[in-house]
Amino acid sequence: MRDLQRLSYFVAIVDAGTVSLAASRLRVSQPALSRQLATLERQVGTALFEREGRGLSLTAAGAVFAEEARALLKHAERVESAARDLQSGRPSALVIAAPHSTITEVVAPFLATLTADNPLLTARVASSLTPAAESLKAADLVLSAGPPTRGLRTVTLGRAPVCAQVRGDHPWALDQRTTVDVAELSGQDLVIQTGDNSSRQVLDTVLAQRGIATSTVTSSELELVVQALAAAGRGIGVLTEHPRFGLHTIQLTDHDRPLEVVMHASWLPDHYASGEIGRIVGLLTEHMDAVVRRYY
Structure with missing residues (x-):
């Protein structure tokens, strides 16, 4: 613990630029802080500062050591926080x-x-x-x-319901459809998400089971891109995200069963x-x- 305190004193001197200013900020005496610095330099085995007028500047070794000291002090703070969390059972x-x-x-x-x-x-x-x-x-x-x-x-x-998202001038929107069976996607141009997306996996599974062929215009890992392209009339967007760009949302079904991502x-x-x-x-x-x- 004393070594950590010594490191915190060292970092305070780095930030202040002088021992006297660091001592004032830390509310310790200047001679005591100078002794702590001298002890640290003996432990490290090299000078960490060099004098520049009335101030101090880090040596090359001191600059490297300061970076490591800051990282160690931050890690120590995280360890102390974790210990408090473990004791209370309530995480910060x-x-x-x-x-x-x-x-x-x-x-x-x-x-x-x-x-x-x-x-x-x-x-x-x-x-x-x-x-x-x-x-x-x-x-x-x-x-x-x-x-x-x-x-x-x-x-x-x-x-989360898997939905078709279409422009307001699409026939499904004009007819105020609230549900569409996946069979109606047959032959339609689709804009869908990439294969690692859950809604895409649900859709692909049902289409394969029912032998329904569709045309994929493009796929994107970003839902906003899928919706933007659907809004531009490039195809029917299929995703679970809430509608944007004025798109009309229609629940997809497999017969009477809604397509969903659980x-x-x-x-x-x-x-x-x-x-x-x-x-x-x-x-x-x-x-x-x-x-x-x-x-x-």
Whole structure:
């Protein structure tokens, strides 16, 4: 701990430019701070500063050491924060892993509703093809459309309808259609998402099962691009995202069964903050339900 304090003193001197100013900011005496610096330079085995007039400048070795010291101090702060979280069982921060479209449509709007008394939630992109257990190596909670993974605590987050999105002058929009069977996609030009997208996987599976042939104009990993091209009249967009660019949304069905992407939330059952994660998932479930009801 004393070595970390000595490193913090060193960084304070770097930032202040002089020992006297650093001492004033730290509220320690200048001689005491000078002794700490001298001890550190003996430990390192080289000079860390050189004098420039009344100030100090880092030597080449000092510049390298300062970068490492800052990184070590930041890591120490994270370790202390983690220790406090473990002791309380309530995390100060959590990471959610999810596909890009899920972050855009569900996670980011949800984060905007959280107050400061909740943990700090951040998100990282994880492919829908990545197993949940793998995504949890770098996250506390994973949202995915894959089947539940044995050994993980999994909750159904909600069901996102797979829809056709067409321009307002398309016959389906003019007829105010609310549902369209996938058979009506036969021979149609489609603008769809790439193969790692869950809505694309649901669509491909049903089309293959029923032997329906379609024409794909293009595919994109970005839902906004799919919608923009559909709005430009390039084809029928197929996706789960809420409509943009004035597009008309129509629920796709397989006979009488709606096409849906079932979203799951999964986390490690022995996570130290499992209870808090479960609470967050409950709020997420309510949020996703509201999103689906609002747009579909």
